[in-house]
Amino acid sequence: MRTAYSVETVRTAERELMDRLPDGVLMQRAAAGLAAACADLLRRRGRVYGARVVLLVGSGDNGGDALYAGARLARRGAGVTAVLLAAGRAHEGGLAALSGAGGRVVEHPSDTSAPFDVLAAADLVVDGITGIGGRGGLRPDAVPLARAVHESDAVVVAVDLPSGVEADSGEVVGEALRADVTLTFGTYKPAHLIDPAREYAGAVGLVDIGLGAVLPPVAELEALQHADVARLLPVPTGESDKYRRGVVGVVAGSARYPGAAVLAVAGALHGGAGAVRYVGPAGDAVIARFPETLVHAGPPAKAGRVQAWVVGPGLGEEPGVRDALASDVPVLVDADGLRGLNAKVVRARKAPTLLTPHAGEAAALLEVPREEVESARLTAVRELAARYGATVLLKGSTTLVADPDTALPVRVNPTGTPWLATAGSGDVLSGLTGSLLAAGLGARDAGSVGAYLHGLAARSAARGAPVSAEDVGAALRVAWRDVSEEA
């Protein structure tokens, strides 16, 4: 499990740890880890001795980390130049260490082109403009420097966070530094796991500064890894028959959109339930593709017992949502089922409800513009879970799963791929996730395991080429096997 903590929690833990340690120890630990990683990167491209390293240094401790790491690299023979974005406010101890080690300093802005000249010639740039203390994106002065960095061939290493991203939300306001590698300290922050910031961070490495001992046991965010998912996968025992493994009911598709029913059923057949019951007008299309499906014209209330319902994909104006919500089993509501969804009805349910909107549907439910959801996904998913008293899976480049119990960490799916942005892939996800619900997983686990397998399946089906939703459905078995083999 990869976990992330908010800035406030990190600051509290850091204070506690600092009280127990001599001054400056934490920063030295951070700088040592940072310098070691930079030296590794330089060695991979040549060697440390004689390499040209540029430090972008802001006014806070993030710049201090960069300066101390720069001093360590200078002592190993690198040519290190610090570009001070706030001359006069740069970390004093760090500056002294760098000068003592033979590093140079230039100021920005300045009358000369010196900062841009050193950047153009750099082998490695260390971004220490802002870390967890940064607010409101890169300042105007920093923007031309960031552009020069992006145009250079240097490998870019961000200190703690790529400067300009919002640590707690993963938002990027205006421009931010794009890093190849980010070294973070003590724990991941939400921005390392959530888009759009995650993309700016590149490969993220964690430097242990001893913070683990003072962080609270429950994180604000968590990302499942293979082993976590493997532990959650429902596995039939010798006692299982198809009914004990769970029956998932799929209320999807319409005369106009029969394909959505087929894709949702394809997902459901790969989610571990023992049987899939399809309810709706697209039974013929479903049977033609998946003869093992139990089909029923509806309504859901008359279709027979299921252990979970999936309602919504391609449903159009077809009824069925109300029936499913009136049942006493877990219900996953997706797509058309989310339109006009009544929060009171959802809140009153005794069994779990799992809503699976994409950003547009989430925006409609929250009555805000879509861009607001896209730029602040974490806030949106938490707000929806609270408002509906339901588990919410917000689909997107990083899918998030929030539980109505706010004490539980929001889950971030780490397996996403841009290839998943393809018509019908959401239908496969809802079928798959509903099947996991029917097989006995809780809503939060079903949502996060469903998103994980779905992302893996898309990656294995795509391998660098476009995929269809049907390909994703067909690759779910491979994803399941990959995960369980690694356990």
Ligand SMILES: NC(=O)C1=CN([C@@H]2O[C@H](COP(=O)(O)OP(=O)(O)OC[C@H]3O[C@@H](n4cnc5c(N)ncnc54)[C@H](O)[C@@H]3O)[C@@H](O)[C@H]2O)[C@@H](O)CC1
């Ligand atoms: N607190 C600790 O125990 C440790 C902190 N460390 C480092 O310290 C960082 C946090 O240091 P700080 O709290 O000093 O904060 P930062 O260095 O992240 O940034 C705060 C400074 O930047 C300015 N600033 C804010 N937004 C800005 C923007 N958009 N553009 C330009 N300047 C902006 C502020 O006025 C302030 O001077 C961490 O990210 C990490 O790199 C590490 O040394 C490890 C230990």
Ligand SMILES: [K+]
């Ligand atoms: K930074």
